[in-house]
Amino acid sequence: MSEVLLSGTDLIKSFGPSDALCGASMLVHENEIVAVLGPSGSGKSTLLHCLAGIVMPDNGAVTFQGRDLAGMTDKERSALRRTDFGFVFQFGQLVPELSCLENVALPLRLGGARRKVAEAKAREWMERIEVAPLADKRPGEVSGGQSQRVAVARALVTGPKVIFADEPTGALDSFNGEQVIRLLVDTARDTGASIVLVTHEARVAAYSDREVVVRDGKTRQVALAH
Amino acid sequence: MSIGHALLGLLETGPRHGYDLKRVYDERFGHDRPLAYGQVYSTLSRLLRNGLVEESGVEAGGGPERKRYAITNAGVTDVSEWLVTPESPQIYLQSALYTKVVLALMSGRDAEEVLDTQRSAHLTAMRELTARKRAGDLTDQLICDHALFHLEADLRWLELTAARLSDLARQVAG
Incomplete structure (x- = not known):
């Protein structure tokens, strides 16, 4: 088994009176695809947000490459999310006022890259995953499947070590969903990135190396070996 | 799955002998369950008896002679009717x-x-089916997707049951 890249240990998180996580733990190894499964409201997305440093747990620790995220400043965590993490969500993630090319280049621009450099890199990625013809279109002018492919390009443009995908195929039909998950998995395998894949679709989870089940804010340990 | 109708359907593309039918059937539809030779020949005998196929010559080769079979007009009618007859939806109550x-x-x-x-x-x-699907052609994808959707249906039931376990426990105890 390869090295542990990301770990969450005994994570506890409440939002007001509601306990979203009550002792969830999971590991992600290098170049590993881990599916996070569980019913709606079980805490899957909160677990993803904690692992990605988007929200900080009330208790427990998240470490990335051995560094505790709680020991970082907000600025350091933001930089980490921009460079080492990529994100693909269910929908509404592309900025409607920007072209698809500008959307893909956005993480690089936010990291301080010059427009020309950022857009050249973005174009490379759009060609690689065959969405280059959409470069000048706005998100509102492309289909749901195309929009998700553009989002995948944007998640990969910085060369992240972990891609956090929260229901990436949730708004797509079976055919388009299949294309998007294949694209995501294939490019992650090629680049050596790991994926934390939150999904309620078993056919999508079947693209993972293993699964973690979340129920009532806790991760279930399943005894059966794969 | 009606083996007889599948063999009739394959014979519509031209006469074949038993071994050839088995080979094409296994390639297209057999997947993990290839046909036994005995099954092919007993099915062909039945189709012959019912007038749905006829012998259309004998192929001489290095080994024993091989009969070729051709579909009859009655066989074409039979396979046409079978194709448009819906399969019974499987209801898994047990x-x-x-x-x-x-x-x-x-x-x-x-x-x-x-x-x-x-x-x-x-x-x-x-995961095994997904890997097989990815390595195969479009026909492999179709058969694997069919199995995957059924397994996914089981899992949807499983998740719903998991969400109802507390209520179910109370009902079972009562």
Whole structure:
């Protein structure tokens, strides 16, 4: 088994009176695809947000490459999310006022890259995953499947070590969903990135190396070996 | 699955001998369950007896002579009717998993563990099918997707049951 890249240990998180996580733990190894499964409201997305440093747990620790995220400043965590993490969500993630090319280049621009450099890199990625013809279109002018492919390009443009995908195929039909998950998995395998894949679709989870089940804010340990 | 109708359908593309029919059937539809030679020849005998196929010559080769079979007009009519007759939707009311869940609850065991173990086994099977689908051509994809959607349906039932376990435990206890 390869090295542990990301770990969450005994994570506890409440939002007001509601306990979203009550002792969830999971590991992600290098170049590993881990599916996070569980019913709606079980805490899957909160677990993803904690692992990605988007929200900080009330208790427990998240470490990335051995560094505790709680020991970082907000600025350091933001930089980490921009460079080492990529994100693909269910929908509404592309900025409607920007072209698809500008959307893909956005993480690089936010990291301080010059427009020309950022857009050249973005174009490379759009060609690689065959969405280059959409470069000048706005998100509102492309289909749901195309929009998700553009989002995948944007998640990969910085060369992240972990891609956090929260229901990436949730708004797509079976055919388009299949294309998007294949694209995501294939490019992650090629680049050596790991994926934390939150999904309620078993056919999508079947693209993972293993699964973690979340129920009532806790991760279930399943005894059966794969 | 009606083997006889499948063989008739294959004969519509031209006369074939038994071995050739078995080879094409296994390639197209056999997957993990190839036809036994005995099954091919007994099916062909039945089709011959019912006038749905006829012998259309003998192929001489290095080994024993091989009869070629051709579909008759009655056979074409039969296969046409079969193609447009809907298959009966399978209704799974006798589920072993359902029985295990109820018995686990009745005996005070951890029913959630039963479901977790099953989920894991299902996902392992689904991963194997997904890998096979990805390595295969479009026909492999179709057959694997069919199996994957059925396994996914089982898992959807499993998740719904997992969400209802507390209520189910109360009902079983009562």
